Structures are given as structure tokens and as C-alpha cells.
Amino acid sequence: MDSFGEKFGVGQPVRRKEDQRLLKGGGKYTDDVNVPGQAHLAFVRAGVAHARIKGIDASAALEAPGVLAVYSGKDLETDGVGTVMTDAALKNLAGEIMFRTHRLALPTDKVRYAGEPVAVVVAETAYQARDAAEMVLVDYDELPPIVTAAQALAKDAAAIHDEQPDNICLHWENSTSDAYDAAAKTAHKIVSIKLINNRVIPVPMEPKCCLADMDTKSGRMTVYAPFQGGRRVQGALSEMLFGGDGTKVRHVSDNTGGGFGTRSKIYPEIIAIAYAAKKLGRAVKWSGDRSETMVSDLHGRDQVNEAEIALDPNGKILGYKIINYVNIGAWVTENGARLPVDGGGRIVGGVYDIPVLYYSCKAVMTNTVPTDTYRGAGRPEANYLIDRLVEKAAHVMGIDSRELRRRNYITKFPYKTQMGLTIDIGDFPKCQDEACKAIGWDGFGARRKESEKRGKLRGIGLTSFIEGAGGRPEETMRLRFEKDGTLSVICGTFSHGQGHATVYSQILHDKLGIPFDDVNLIQGDTDTAPEGAAGTFGSRSSQMGGMAIIRAADIIIDKGKKIAGHLLQAPPTEVEFTEGQFKARAGSVSVTEIAKAAHDPAKLPEGMPPGLDETYLYKRASRDDMNFPNGCHACEVEVDPDTGGITIVDFAAADDCGVVLNPLIVHGQVHGGVAQGIGQALTEYLVYDEETGQLLTGTFMDYGMPRAEHFPDMKAVFVPTPSTNNELGVKGAGEAGCCGAPTALVHAVLDALRPLGVAEIDMPLTPNRVWHTIQSARVKGAA
């Protein structure tokens, strides 16, 4: 073993133990799994955005070579397949519960977005299924498509769901606006803004895929699919297809190629595939391609924000008012309406002390793919809005934006927000200092002059942000000692790139003194997962998984002391546990020896149950009892006024992720989050055609995925203030990056363009948009 903890303990940049297999091409993603006799499935998808289904003619497809079956929503209905409804039950001020949809995997009445699955074709080969899917004729009675919230709210708008003619799923308010209106009356200045938070898509690199293997002998189905928490698949499919009998469904995902939130939600395809497998009594596989995945993975963001802050003469914020229109798409999914309220709402005031808040949020339905959880899930939008306002206020009031932020930062903790949450700890001014130092803020003037000489516009900008991490407040982890002396961590969480095998091993190496290499991760199979397994989302695994492990290990140490005391003939209170050894006056015995002894009745004290394994359900006191990652990001850009092209010259991230368990891995999380944030701000945009409702950016040819060349060498520093809400002191690192990066980039670009008279711009800052903004400003300037 290394000298204890120095090499493999908590805080060390340990190289990942999961990498060897992945680097050699040995990863086992869903499409890599095949079973003998599997059939293949292809979807018939809506070619129109909004239409009543008059009929489906599958006769030609059924005659095609190799075709086994064609199923539509009518078949699902006949066989009593259940529908999906969100468990969100938010209320408006009058106490009325939000509108909720009951979604059948394949619709029978209408199609509500282009690309919605309408029928499935199952055939012996994938080619046959695809060829035959093109022969299925769906007769549509077209309706006018609606793709924006504004269109949906127009007086004569068609209804997406007949039961809800105004297309409003939810109008949520935190209170009446009275308190804000009163504060605004006393204000020195009101600064307002209107922003579009562009619709984007998570894009895990693994396209959607599913293999449902029906074993007719046992009546049990094994479902392989990339997913961030398999119990959800098991729960939903057993409810819908097996009368609620969870033992009939097993979910397996050895490797999942990215998740980013979208792979944590039940989606219609997986239900239709499982249905087909059950109906046919054989294995059915669907390998979705990227174009299908772009209309199947849930989209993210898509908000229109109208907001204002009221300020006193010193620039102190007196109140904040938000009118938020959220385009939740065609169906009310698990979190679509919830995330602007529960997700973004958590931290809606950002890092700022806001004494009065009025927040109104309308979740609106349209003929688009539903929006739901995407990395950050409401928090990037909320941070973007408040910080764009603060930046604007600084310019309106003629105060340096760094100084205006300082005057408004929350500095006294714990701090109770207007949304009722308590932020336990943070040091926002220090994060700002570190970010400014890292990017060399003070030397910017000279760099700007140098750019000017070359005819380029240079800008610098920063943003401060906060996150609320932890997600569902329960997680179960199991520690099992194996006969060969190794320790297995049987997970409720599910690593799909985060490096849990490495980080949990570090924690256990420190805590139990087990050699790093002797800790194994077992995950991704509902047959082995602990009962209360939840999964990985909401930046929760460091706290929820980590703390469950710590608590389980505490129990193991406690029990180990009793066994060791029995063996060493000492009272348990005189047994100490350090560096993997139970020590008493008579000698010492290792934790692995104790684990073996725990199975030998001769070596156990009377009345003690055998075994040293432990399962622990870790619970936070409440959903609100989360941790609050935060930070300050600074960005420097150069804009070419002739082309509108942006070069990101420098980017600095000062992040407070609490205690850093593995800096290499946490840096990776920060970089990845920043890159997704930059992507949203720079190139990514899901564009729907307003006339036809078609998605115009449905492939990587037209959806602007960020590439290596878009980024400079980022500087990432940590400014840790340990969370007081968990003993590890950790804060979830996964989503913070995309909460700060978009705003920092936009502020830098605005700084570059401000000399031309540009005050506002919306994401994404494509060359086309920047060039047009510059031209409009020039025309205005000349007039």
C-alpha cells in the first residue's frame, strides 16, 4: 500500500481505474449488446408537427420481407398499456394543480411534434424494419403548428391538447407582485431586460438505443438501454406492461455514453420496444441514429424572460421581478414545468442578496419535442437572467460591474432566500477575485489596444453563479466484502463518465484502509442494485453516494471493533481503528481479516449476526437540504467586426465545489460543464420553422456542436468552502460549469461590442447574429 492516503486518498489526482477497458474499445454500450434470435425495430415518426391521425395503413409494410409485426397506439390501448404522467403537482396562487398529460407511447388521436413516434415495425433485420417503416402510410388531418410560447399564447392559437385550450400547463407565482411593486416605487433606478434562453439539446455521444429481451419461459424481460438510473426503467415498464410486478423487469446498462439529464427520463420509444418484445415473445432491438435521437432525447432551456431589478442610489438591489415563459413542448414530462420553479427557482436570485422577489412562470405547451432536464436544469437559465440584469445595471448606473456585484453579494451565511431555501456557505467575493486574477483582468486595457491595432474588437466579461445540487434526497449504497479480500461497492448511483469507481475507491481507501485497487464498483443492473437505488443526476453522487458509503463504513467500523475486541480480548471501547487496522493492547487485526472472521461463528461474539457487509440508506433531512456549488467565470474574446466571428481568447473558472475528492476528475467536470455552456452561448440552437413546425437543426450538420477549436486552454481554479450540509464537505461539481460559462461569454462579447453602441444580444452568438448586430448598431449610430 502507498504511505497511507498519500497517493490514493481523498483529494489526490488519482488516475481512473475505469479507463483501461474503455481505452481498448472494451466498453459495453447498449448497441454493443446482441442476443441470439433478436428481431429489429424501426419507428414510423410523424412527418408533420401537428395533425389528427385519421388512419394508419400498414398493409404494404406487413407484406414486406422479414416483417414480423406493425404496432400502433391502438394496439397499446387494446392491450391496456399504461400512460406516462408526471408526478409534479405544482399549483397556481389559487391552489389549482397544473395541467398534466397522460401520454401513451404511441398516440392514437393526434401527433403533436415532428418526429413523434406513431407506429413501430418489427422485422428480422434492421434493414428490413427500416425499409418497411417507410411503407407505413399515416393519413393526417393537419392542424396549424405552434412552436414558440408566444404563438401558443396567441388568442386564436390551436390547442395542443383539447382538454387545455389555452395551452398553459402551469402559471406559477411565488406570491402576488405587491411587495415588489412597493419596493420598485422607492427605487432610484429600475433596470429591465428581455432575454431568450435558446433551446438546445443535451447530446450524449451515444445515440439512443434499446434492446428488450423477453424470456417467455420465465415471463421476465431484460431491458438494455443507456440510462442514468435503472430502477426508473424497471418501475415504469413493470407498471405499464407487467401489472406493477417489478420482478418481471430487469434493466442493464454496463456503459452509458453520457447522460446530461435527458437519459434519466422514461421516453415513449422504450415503452413501445418493450411492448413489442412482450407481444412477440422475443428480443427486440432498436438502434436509434443521431437524427432520431435529436427528436427523441428531451430538449433543454427554451425560455423567454422579461425581468427587472429595482436598485437604490448605491446600486443595492431592492427587489427582483421575473416574468418567465417556458416552452415545455408537446407533452408535460417529468420535469418540464417543474424545473423553472423547483430547479431554477431554487437559486433564482443567484449569488445576490435579494430582499423582495416576484417570480411568475408560465409553462406553455407547443408542437415541439418536450423540454426537460438538461445539465443545470433551470439553474443556468436563472443565473443567466439575474447576472445579465446585474451587468446591465452596472452600465446604466455607471458603476464598475465588479463593484456592483460586490455590493450585492450574499456574504452572511446561512442565508435564507426568497424561495425559502437556505444557502449554507460560500465566498463569492473571493471567487470573483480569483477569476479576475486568473484571467489577468487588470492587464486587459493593453490587450484591447493591441487587438484594436489589428482591427479587432476585444472584450472581457465575468459572471458569478450558484447551483443547488443533490437531487432526490435518498440514496442507498451497499458495501460487500468478497472472499478474495476485495471490497465491492454496490451502487445506487450510476456512473456514466463521472469516475465513481475511482472516487468511491479513494473514499474507502481513506475510510477503511482498503487498498485502492481492491475496491470494485458494481452498478448498472437492477438485479444487483440495492433496493432504494436512485441513480446519478442533479450532481448528487459525491454527496448522496459518498455519504451513504461513509455511513455504511462507520457501521462496519463499529461492528468490526466488537469483533476485534472479541478476538483480541479487549472491550470494544478500547479498540481503535486506523489505517485499516483494528488495534488493541494485545495486537491488531486488519479489516479484511475481520471481514473473514465475521463469517466464522467461532470468532463472533454471542448474539452477533454474521458478516460485515452493510447497506446504508442515506437521507437528507429534506429535498431543500442541498449543497450549493458556486463560482465566478471570466471570459475574454476577440470579435472580428467584418465577419462577426468570435475567438475565445481566454477563459478562467474559479469554482467552489466544496471539498475536492479528486482534482483531476473535478477539473474534468468543470471543463465539460463550461464547454456545454459555451456551446449554448456560441453555436448551439435548436431551430423550429414557425410555419411548418419542422426542426431545422436535426443533425450535426446544422446543429452547432462545439469543437476543440472553439476553446482556449481554460484556467480552472478551486475556491473551496466545504459544504456544511454533509460531512464530506462536498458540493456537486457536474452542473456548475454550464451555469456560469454562457453569461461570461455573452458579457465579454457585449464588452467588445459596447463601443459600437450595442447593449443587448441573445444567444447563440453565431457570426451571422453578431455581424447583424454590429451592422444594426452602425446604422443606428449613423442616423
Next chain:
Amino acid sequence: MSTKVSMTVNGRKVSADVEPRTLLVQYLREHLGLTGTHVGCDTTQCGCCAIHLNGEAVKSCTILAVQCEGADVVTIEGLASPDGELHPMQKAFWEHHGLQCGFCTPGMVMVACDIARRKPDADEATIRHGLEGNICRCTGYQHIVEAVHSGIQAMNQGKR
């Protein structure tokens, strides 16, 4: 209708009857079971399927198997030594944490080796430009770029 195709893959001579529309990546994955080569898109953008064809990096989703008659193909499975020791580029990805979910990784590594072959003195900008045909969604590219830089140096020093 099927056509016979023969080639060398990872040093092994293979042949099969395939439908003419079979892509090289489908042949590798479905006929030979070499599932380390991944398919991440359908428009030749993501690079997850990159392999070496006669010594050059090629996106195997954009060439038909029948076009590779007689070719020499190396996939990610053929990169490490037979005894399992990682290729210097694979090792650099490990050391620099150049992968998270691992899905884009095989293509990244294959293209990185090609950059090393073409530009043994590649700097950061050259590497970033060289990776323009490979998309990663997890890492923000930073550790990948560091890994490729370090991997190229290791290859230059003949560590393998």
C-alpha cells in the same frame, strides 16, 4: 444480394458476404464483433467511428465495406500490444484524464495517432484543429488536447 469482401483487420485476414450497402463500421461491429468502433452520428461529423485504413484515419461510417477490399484496417482493439500494454496514445489519455463516458474515445485515440503521424511537432492549436472532426460532449476537450500533446511526444520518443 450479397457481395464477398476480404480485408485484413488488426492483422487478421477476414472475409464475409455482405449486402453492398453495408458500411465498413457495420461490417466491423456486426460481422466481426469489433464493437470498440462506435457510431455517434449519421452525417460524418462526430468521428466516434474513426479507424485506420491503410495507415490513415478514416471515418468508417462513410465508406462501404466493399470499398475496402484488400485493405489493411486497424481498429481501437488493434492498438494496444498483444500483451495488453496500452499504446502510448492510449496511455496518455489515461494519464491526462482524456475520457469520461468513453464513447468518443476510440475515435479520438485513432485520430490522435494520425495527427502524430502527420504532425509530429504539433502544438496546441494544431491539435485542436486536427480534432475538428471529432466531437466529445463530456470533457470540454481540454484534457484530450493535453493527452494528445503528451501522446505525440511519447510516440516521437518511440515509447513502443
